[in-house]
Every structure is written in C-alpha cells, then in structure tokens.
Amino acid sequence: MDIEIRPEDQPFADEVQRWLDEHLVGEFAEHRGVGGPDDPAAWELRLRWEKKLSAGRWLGLTWPPEYGGRGATLSQAIIFEYLYARAQAPYRLGVQGQDLFGPTLLMFGTPGQKARFLPKILAAEEFWGQGFSEPDAGSDLASVRTRARLDGDDWMIDGQKIWMTFGTSADWLYVLCRTDPRAARHRGLSLLIVPARQPGVEIRPVTNMLGDGGFCEVFFTAARTRADLVVGAPGDGWKVAMAALGVERGTLLIPQQLGFEREAEHVLELARGRAGATGLSHRLVDAWIAVRLMRVTTLRTIGELVAGREPGAQAATSKLYASVQHQRLLELATELLADDMTVTGGGYALKALQRAFLLSRAETIYGGSSQIQRNIIGERVLGLPREPRPGSTGG
Numbered sequence: 001m002d003i004e005i006r007p008e009d010q011p012f013a014d015e016v017q018r019w020l021d022e023h024l025v026g027e028f029a030e031h032r033g034v035g036g037p038d039d040p041a042a043w044e045l046r047l048r049w050e051k052k053l054s055a056g057r058w059l060g061l062t063w064p065p066e067y068g069g070r071g072a073t074l075s076q077a078i079i080f081e082y083l084y085a086r087a088q089a090p091y092r093l094g095v096q097g098q099d100l101f102g103p104t105l106l107m108f109g110t111p112g113q114k115a116r117f118l119p120k121i122l123a124a125e126e127f128w129g130q131g132f133s134e135p136d137a138g139s140d141l142a143s144v145r146t147r148a149r150l151d152g153d154d155w156m157i158d159g160q161k162i163w164m165t166f167g168t169s170a171d172w173l174y175v176l177c178r179t180d181p182r183a184a185r186h187r188g189l190s191l192l193i194v195p196a197r198q199p200g201v202e203i204r205p206v207t208n209m210l211g212d213g214g215f216c217e218v219f220f221t222a223a224r225t226r227a228d229l230v231v232g233a234p235g236d237g238w239k240v241a242m243a244a245l246g247v248e249r250g251t252l253l254i255p256q257q258l259g260f261e262r263e264a265e266h267v268l269e270l271a272r273g274r275a276g277a278t279g280l281s282h283r284l285v286d287a288w289i290a291v292r293l294m295r296v297t298t299l300r301t302i303g304e305l306v307a308g309r310e311p312g313a314q315a316a317t318s319k320l321y322a323s324v325q326h327q328r329l330l331e332l333a334t335e336l337l338a339d340d341m342t343v344t345g346g347g348y349a350l351k352a353l354q355r356a357f358l359l360s361r362a363e364t365i366y367g368g369s370s371q372i373q374r375n376i377i378g379e380r381v382l383g384l385p386r387e388p389r390p391g392s393t394g395g
C-alpha cells in the first residue's frame, strides 16, 4: 500500500525517513516488526527503542508542545505511521498511554492532570494499564462492580479487574469504578487514575497461550488514590470510558494494513512453492481479495479523517472485518504449513507465524467482540431493531 504525500508535507516525510535510516540500525534493525498490541516480545529492547523515539520527539506527534508533542497535523501523523510501519520499526510499548489514555486525558483532564501525566507518557517514563474489564463485566461493561468511595482526601478502592494488557509493567492504571452504588448502572461510575505500585494493588500475571505473561488480573484491597485523580466529574465514568474506547485511532489502521499485506504476501509466497497448496487456492484467492478490500477501506477512512469528515459507515466494519480475515489468513497458513506449524513437546520457541496465529485468536474478542461489533453495525449503521441488553426487559 502506498500513500500520496502532499508537497507541503514532503520535508516532514524526509525528516521521518532520515531519522529512521539513522536510528533503525543494529539491534533495532535485527528486531524489525517485533511485538504487537498484546505481544510483549523483546520488551527491554523495545523500551530502549521507545526512549530513542521520545528523544527524537516522535511520540504523541499531534499533542500540544506544552505536553511534549509537536502539535503536528493528522496528515503528518499518518505519514509518520506509514513510514514507521513500512520500515518495520519495533511495535511501540506505550500504546495504552499514547493511543488510549493520553487522548482521553486531553479531552477530559484538568490542566493539572494533563501537566502531570502527559509529558511522562511521551518521555516513555510512565506506562499505563486499562482497568475496565472484570470477571462479570466485559461486553456488558456497565456491570462493573469494583467500587471506590471517598475517605478523607483519597478514594479507597476495592474490587477486581481482569485481562489488563501489559499491566505487569504499568506504573499507573485508569480504572472504571462504581462510586455511587445507588445510581443507575451507567450513571454511578467514575474513571480514576490509580498508582499501580502500592500495597493495596496486587497484580497477578495471567499466562496466555503463547506462554507470555504481559497480561494480568488486578486485585484492589483498600487501594488509595487522591480525590482529585478522577477524569471528568465523579459519575461521568461511563461517558469518559466510552470516549476512551472510541478514541479515533485512524492512524493505527496503517500499521495494521501494512502488517496484514506483508503477512498475506508471505503466505502466498509459501503457497507458490508447494504442490499441496492446490486444494487451498480458492481460499488463498479470497484472502488476497480481502487484503485489497481492507486496503480500500483503510485508505477511504484515512482520506475522510484528513479531510476533517467523520469516517463513513465503512469505518464501522473495519475492526470486525480485519480481525475475522486475519484469523482466516493465519488458519490458512496453518493448513498450508501443517507440519511446520505444529508444536510438540516442551522447550520450543514459537516461530513468527505460530505467534501470529495464536495472537490472532484474541483479535475477535478485545476492543469489542465480533458479536458486539455486529450489534453496533446492525443498530447504528443499518437501523435494525435494538438487541436486548443485559438487565433490560429486551427493549
């Protein structure tokens, strides 16, 4: 996939490319493409890389300069992501802070909160974990039961969160808590900023299918945070959490698309050399078509964002389509490579395609499961009758 760079953005694109050429060398070049949104591979190396990006002021490009950003345009941020992904620079570790919590704080934070937290995110000094999901509150997030109550100058928090990505490395957590148990489900919630390293917070790693431990569950037992560390007003937690989940991440579509195209080309290349691929050729053709459809959708969505328009209905289908097609492609790779994809016994190191296959299983769950995406598309795009909700009478 190529993007067109406008003449006025060419000096910026040249600067990005020069920086990548100079810095993506040595151990970083040896780890091209390492990591992913939920893949903690090569953590220490990626931390060193993130510090370099920070020193070059390449993190939070569109954020205001007073918080360490460059106040760059969306077009420039897109150019950066494109050249970054094309060079296969290591996947950034600070996604939670840079792409989810930071933009939310820019929207809802007080000047004091922004000044305290945003520069540390862009300095790659403080990392964040998202504490939304609970054992009985995932798709039905309004069922959150972790509670917080004011105790003097602090909030005191008790409860449990689960499936926190990179939580074991987090310095701070943004935690959706029930602060008014008498209010209606969505209304009694607040989003609190909670220090992760304190006696009342126990972070237990959860090992995923790959044997990695970046994932965790978090137990709060009389954990504390200052009363003013609430994002938005107390009781606004639902609105703020929904904004965090809906932060426009159009720029991240580019690395996803380029990664997908690279993987698809790799699978096709493997198939070209295998007689056994004949039985799979129709599905390989379908995979190739899907990648091209996704390219068109990605470019359309980005075009609309750059033009300052709300992305059209096609953007709503991106997450659902991309996650399902990615799983199909990797299932195809698994069938194609059969013996090479099989893991037996202990003491093995997973190969890149094996890791990708296992990690892809989660893509139809996180960020809103496929069923929830279909509900959203059905109701908001197609105007179909509203699906019954938990706790409702089906209206």
Ligand SMILES: Cc1cc2nc3c(=O)[nH]c(=O)nc-3n(C[C@H](O)[C@H](O)[C@H](O)COP(=O)(O)OP(=O)(O)OC[C@H]3O[C@@H](n4cnc5c(N)ncnc54)[C@H](O)[C@@H]3O)c2cc1C
Residues within 6 Å of the ligand: 038, 129, 130, 131, 132, 133, 134, 135, 136, 137, 138, 139, 140, 162, 163, 164, 165, 166, 362, 365, 366, 367, 368, 369, 370, 371, 372, 375, 387, 388, 389
């Ligand atoms: C890799 C990974 C990383 C994650 N990282 C984080 C994180 O950092 N922070 C965090 O807070 N959470 C995180 N999550 C949790 C994620 O947000 C939830 O797993 C997701 O919202 C689904 O919730 P659940 O697991 O409780 O499943 P459930 O909500 O219990 O759903 C179970 C099944 O029922 C279906 N279903 C549920 N409701 C409906 C409905 N109304 N209509 C039709 N079908 C329905 C679902 O689609 C699913 O198939 C992560 C999850 C994964 C897999």
